[in-house]
Amino acid sequence: MTKGPRPPQAADPREARLKAALRANLARRKAQSRARASHEDLPEDDQRVQDAAPAAKSSENEE
Structure with missing residues (x-):
């Protein structure tokens, strides 16, 4: 009478x-x-625009 494999x-x-x-x-x-x-792959002008974008969104949400 052997038992089957043990469950993990x-x-x-x-x-x-x-x-x-x-x-x-x-x-x-x-x-x-x-x-x-x-x-880092973006040109400097595009980075400035992207950096400013989240700040604009957060001020819209505060109203």
């Missing part, structure tokens, strides 16, 4: 949270890196 043990909840946090952090860092890289 439940992962430690703390370890699962840490893995998820690391994945989220890595995704965020990659997105930041891509944004910086695309920002």
